[in-house]
Each structure stands twice: as C-alpha cells, then as structure tokens.
Amino acid sequence: MASISLLEASMAILCFLILFYLLFKKPHDRFPRNWPVLGMLPGLLVSLHRLYDYSVEILEISDLTFLLKGPRFFGMDMLVTVDPANIHHIMSSNFSNYIKGPEFHDVFDVFGDGILTADSELWRNLRRSYQAMVHHQGFQKFSVSTMTSKLKDGLVPLLNHFAEEGTTVDLQDLFGRFTFDTILILITGSDPKSLSIEMHEDELAKALEDVGEGVFYRHIKPRFMWKLQNWMGLGQEKKMSQANATFDRVCSRYISAKREEIIRSQGVLNGEGEDLLTSFMKLDTAKYKLLKPRRDTTASALSWFFWLLSENPIVVAKIRQEIIDNDLPRTGNGQENLDKLVYLQAALFEAMRLYPPVSFERKSSVESDVLPSGHKVDANSKIIICLYALGRMKAVWGEDALQFKPERWITENGGPKHEPSSKFLAFNSGPRTCLGKHLAITQMKTVVVEILQKYDIKVIQGQKIEPGLGFILSMKHGLRVTITKRYST
Ligand code: HEM
DSSP: HHHHHHHHHHHHHHHHHHHHHHHOOOOOOOOOOBTTBTTTTTHHHTTTGGGHHHHHHHHHTTTTTTOOSSTTTOOEEEEEEOHHHHHHHIITTTGGEEHHHHHHHHHHHGTTTTTOOOOHHHHHHHHHHHHHHOOHHHHHHHHHHHHHHHHHIHHHHOOOOOOOOOOOHHHHHHHHHHHHHHHHHHSSSOOOOOSSSSOOOOOOHHHHHHHHHHHHHHHHOOHHHHHHHHTTOOOOHHHHHHHHHHHHHHHHHHHHHHHHHHHHHHTOOOSSOOHHHHHHHHHHGGGGGGGEEEEEEEEHHHHHHHHHHHHHHHHHHHHHHHHHHTHHHHOOHHHHHTTTTTHHHHHHHHHHHHHBOOOOOOOOOOEEETTTSSSSEEOEEEEEHHHHTTTTTTHHTTTTTTOOOGGBBBOSSSSSSOOOOOOOOOEEEEEEGTTTTTHHHHHHHHHHHHHHHHHEEOOOOTTTOOOOOOBBBBBBBBOOEEEEEEEOO
C-alpha cells in the first residue's frame, strides 16, 4: 500500500507541474523547459499527443541534435540526433562504441536474446546465421512463392470480397494480416491464416502489437516506474507481461511441432524451400530458440504509402503508366520486371522517408566520445536517432522536405538516385543494416503492382490519420477505405 500512495503522490505532483507549465508557458517557447528535478519531462508529457511532430520542431531549431534532460537521478538523459554525420559515426565508422546495451535488452525483454537485442559475439554469430539463411537460394525461392500464394489466394480474394460487398475495410489491418501470415510461414512453416474473411484475431499478432506500444512507453517513463508497474501488473505493463507469456507459449508450441516434424521426416527435408526454424534447428541446437517474429514493418510502409497515394493521384497515374510501359500486365511481376519499376521504387522510398516503419533507433555508448557535431558523449550515454524527424529536416532534405515527391529519388537520366543510409535510415545503416531489405522491397512492389492494376482504393474522408506511439510507426486509427474493381478479373 505504501508504494501505491507514493506512486499516487508522485502522479499528483506531476499533474500539478504540468498544469503550471501549461499556464505559464510562453506561446513561442517551443523548446521544452528544463525544470529543476523533473528536467524536460513535463514538456514532453504535454506534447505526448503530437510527439513525432514536436520532435521535428525541436530538432529543426536545435541544429539536428539536442540533449533531452530527464528527471534527475533517474538516468533518463538522452542525446537525440538526426545529424547524418553523427548517424554515420554511430552506425558505421565508430560502430563498436555504440551498442544496444543492457538497458535496451531490458526494455525489449520480450525479444529475449534475439538478433534485435543482441550485441558483440552473440549478435555476430546470429547475424552470420541469418545472412546464410536469407541469402540461401532455397529460402529466397520459398519467400517468393510464399508471398505470391498469400497474395493470390489470400489478399486478392479478400479485396474482391470487399469490392463486391461495397463495405469499408481497414487497409492497414489487411496489410498487417497479409505480412503477418507471410512472415510466420517464412519463420515457422505454419500458416496462422489471419488473412481470411472471418478476420479472426491471432493472439501472437495481438501480443506483438501490445509489445510495440509498451516498448515505446518504457522509453519515456522512469525505469523504476515501469518496473514497478510491471511488478504490480498495472496498465501497459500488464499487457506487456501477458504478451510475454503469449510469446513464450506460442513459440514453444511452434518449436515442439517443428521438432516432431523433423524427427518424422528424418532428413528428407533438404534445404530447398524450407523455413528459418527448420534451417536453424538443423544447424544449431540452441539458436532456434532466439527466433522470434517482430511486429511488421512492411505493413506499416504499405499503409502509409497507400494513404500518400490517395493524396497524390498524379503519382498513382505515373506508377500505372510505368507498369504499362514495362508491359507488366503481359509479362508478369517477375523479379527482373519489378527491378525496372524505378518510379514505383522512388515512391516507396519517399513514403518511407516521411513515414519510416521503425520510428527510432536507440544506442548506448561504451566509452566516452565526441560526435562530429561537437557533442560530447559520456560512457553509457543513451542516444536516440529519431527516424521520423530525420526524413523531415529541411537541413537534410531541402526546403521541400515535407512534400511527397518521388522525383527526388530519380536521377536526371531517369535512373534510381542513391541516398546515403545515414540520411535515409529506414533500413538501418552500417553493419546492422536490415537483412530483409531486398525481400521487403520485392514484397511491397508485388503488392502495389497487383492492387494498382486491379483496384481503385478510395480513402474514407473525415477520418483522422495520425501515427500511433510505438516502435513501429503504424496508423493510430487504421486506414478505412472502399475498394472497387477497375475491370472484371
Ligand atoms: C519495409 C520493411 C522493413 C523495414 C523498414 C526494416 C527496417 C529495419 C531496421 C530499421 C532494422 C534495425 C533495427 C534495429 O536494430 O533496431 C532492421 C533490422 C533487421 N531486419 Fe528489417 N526491415 C524490414 C523488413 C524486414 C524483413 C521482411 C525481414 C526478414 C526477412 C527483416 C529482417 C531484419 C533483420 C534480421 C534485422 C536485424 C539486423 C541486425 O541487427 O543485424 N527486415 N530492419
């Protein structure tokens, strides 16, 4: 009881200070005030409902880097940066000094010792195994065939269904189900079939959603507070504990089923077209336990992309024209044909510049250092790279940074324009670059070509479109649309 009263008293003081802050805040004072004891936390909480745009404003006026002072004694100070020179330094040239660190592991405890949270030798080891799997020809064939059949036998029939019914549907939910089923098949070999007319809720998908949100709040709450809430089973942390239990239960179920399948097959599985779990279990006796699915990034990218298309009909017309110019309706969506779609790729990258599926990157310094911007970093400092703000900085992308302009990704002679990953961080940068980048781009192009050829997507007017707070940048209220067939299929 004593700890509850303490918590309540702290909350009351915090509410009072927030009120005080609101009453006496100067209207043009955008930079959060550094309060005695509480640091900048009140300013942060007041702007929580628009945290992403707030971070854009602050980083723009602070020359791309600023020190966020957390409450005193709680070790919550963070250096927030979107300076490409700093990003290159942290992610590549001084990579060994910037690790995920034990606190990251703690915050992302649901993922255990998986590749997302691992450092040093364990990470190198896992990365080597993943690399071998992802680049294996059998896995690549398996991923293309899995994605193609999920599209033809799952997504397309469902889109046809909603087009025939004339009902509205949440496109983000559909993409979430499509990519969740695909990734689960690639990892475990089993299809959870969440993409079906019944649209049943999959417990693992729900757990992943809760984790994404919970992890975000753990970054802005003092550690003792979320630990206490976790221990007491309160609020967001209650959901985190439940998600953790679901993860362990479902993953063990998949592992046991796979173990039996391997024993039954007795080496008949030969590496052609096999899922990651099978490959890992055959190679190593322990590492497969670290394979855990993550909340999906591709669904987030596709949802923001289709919303941006609805606001930019000229871009839709240009993509459709590119599909026709390259004769895709006749020759099909093979890899070679997809590679020719330079404008479509430009539009996808442009969408991920403005709405990066992974909203922030977090690092911890091993030793003290000085960043190229001149900021001093002590050992064990927290560094946050805010991807959402990075894509919107005028100092990085020019005066038109806030506009959706696929043309910025195309060279004068019509080829794809390369931008350094320290400037376009959507797929990470340096030795920890995303291993699924190529697969994700292929998947997104395949889906977009199929949809734009066959359907008109109309976004329902009047709905609020805004990012929800989370590690993955999803749409807080989804994306309600109606679907019509362009011609009978
Ligand atoms: C649009 C889709 C995707 C985006 C934007 C994306 C982005 C990212 C980002 C930002 C990271 C770094 C995360 C961190 O360290 O905090 C990452 C890591 C990773 N991604 Fe992706 N990803 C996508 C799809 C995929 C897919 C489909 C796969 C699986 C085939 C995949 C596999 C991985 C792996 C294994 C890592 C860990 C790399 C490492 O730490 O060495 N990604 N991705």
